Amino acid sequence: MSITWRGSRPWLAAFAAVLILSLSIFSPLRATAQVSDDDLAKVRAVEAARIAAIEKVYHTVVAIYPHNKQGGGSGVIFDPAGYALTNFHVTQGAGLTGVAGLADGKLYPWHLVGHDPGGDLAIIKLDGPTPDHQFQYAQLADSETVRVGDFAMAMGNPFLLAVEDQTPTITLGIVSGVKRYQPGTGAGGKMLEYGNCIQIDSSINPGNSGGPLFNMQGQVIGINGRGSFEERGRVNVGVGYAISANQCKMFIPELLATKTCEHGTLDAVFARRGDNEVVCESINLDSPLAKAGFELGDRLVKFNGQVIRTTNEFTSLIATLPAHLPVEVVWNHDGKEKSAWVRLSAITYPKPKAPPARPQPAPKQPEKKDEKKDEKKEEKAQPQGADDATPRAAEEKSDDKPADDAKEDDKEEKSPEAPDAPKPDAPKPDAPKAQPKPLIALPQGNAMEFGKIRDAKMNEREALRIIEQYVAYMGGREALSKVKGIRSKWVVSKADGEVVDEITSISATDGRDATRSLKKDTSSVWDGQTQWRRVDGKVTQPKGDDALADPGLAMDLFIASLVSENTKDQYKRIVLQGTDKAQGQFAYRILFENKAGKRFIAWFSVLDEAGFAGDFETRLLKTAFADDKDQQQGPGLVRTHRTMDGLKIVDGGAFVDGLEEKVMLKYTAAELELLHELPADAFVIPQEEK
16 A cells, blocks of 8 residues: 655655554555555654654763652753753752752752743753753753644653663654643642643653654654643543743743743733623722723723734733733723733732741652641642632633533642642552652642842853853854954944935944944944044943943944853843843843943843744843842844954944834845944044034
């Protein structure tokens, strides 16, 4: 039998070929239904590709333990410097430090960087044998491309099977559902909340938590965290949930900032009316959305670019977004469509409680337990302050049921890996063998202060690391050090393309800058300390902040400070503030404050231009001044770079306004020249006309 395969998913061809092979072996028609060499070749090719994908990522999977190794979970390295994603409830069981095993059989110390109790995420950093040690890492895929029926490989440390050799367990299944919603724990269900998550039938069990879910290309599409388990024995029944890779990408800057992350809210309550109508029932009048004109009874049309048809759809989407992220909201008011850009407010989370003792090893033989006592223990295994949790201010009143088919399992589940109490009439399971106990509950762990930077020194380390990645993108410090400056000619135009000016400039890498308009009698010189401006024949010397009021000059000076050898020494403090948006992309937002108290903000890309978070093509996206409340002023976008002598040089962008980044002026480089020596008269102070 020979079949021609069409379509963009080769695994369908392989599946059909396997089915044919099975029929040819077990069917009564075996004598007449023969498998062609071509079909067998397809099966073997897909099998070989799957094995190759496993080998590619095998050493990226982490077995995570506390120091005493009494319990554990899983994770995956996404950065060669040793940064790994896992679940919050895995690290919370271990504390701030522990040990991590890789498939090379070795154990590495790890420390917590940041965690997200609301979304059940955390980042830890493994310490290699040397400071510059490079670990194997896995790419984070675009999880929006995941489809029901895709093959999915779960890897991790179920039941602590890797406790001896540290090699991961691999299970293969399919994606059973996408954009599922699993309510969290605590009042309002906002702790360990899974929004827009991926449902799988790949087998995951206690200990798999925090481990990666891979596609067949060896890219991470999600972080496994929840499972609907049978009430006896806590074994997988084919319903598991993974936090999407795209949600992980959004929270990477927040986690690297060493925060206890906050999730976002619109400070409004919505309910479904009629068919496909989501209507506002209440709203905080002090919220950004209310101040933008949103009123009671208005119908939500779009949120963050997605059409909203049900409250469940909105709840699932907003659960994946960090606080303070700028979003566009489109609504209908009395038949008229309106829109506004606002920053999400932060959910009010419970105050932390005192940490209890660490979990102890399991007893060698199970004791007979009282059912009521077990139920009380389950209640105590909730997240920190779960009973005192304040619901999301924008709690969505939904008449939709959670978008999953595991209704009964979810009703019993107290936390992603909370133990289930046996029912009185259920047969007792066989006594298990004595072994280390997987983390099956969510102990309180270290105190959490939501939205705050936990470790300022570690935060600065991460900010400087991101800057170094941008310097590497530009060509590296060694190559940049050979360039003394850039001579350029810029064309400045309005958003519609009308040219308003042409400017020549020389920007030195030591921070000096000189510009001259070819269409107007204007020029300026900055010698590193003082600015002189000539306008219509008159020369002025601006004082204080006025000296840096020109956003173009500010951008040049800022980039010069980044590529200098002593970036850290030029600023009083450098702070990674967390996640933001620039040019429609998720970005690292870093605050720079110089020794005079002047504040700048820079936005750097989280993803490379192909949309992955793993190739570390960190680009500068935007710069701005900042006031004392960190509000941006005079923001400028960096849109394009030109490669010259192996260096990437900014050659285009725009000056914008507002959260929507409305273009006010565009700038494009007509000429660029790298200078290895600076002209002697490059920074001569302009003179007034006599």
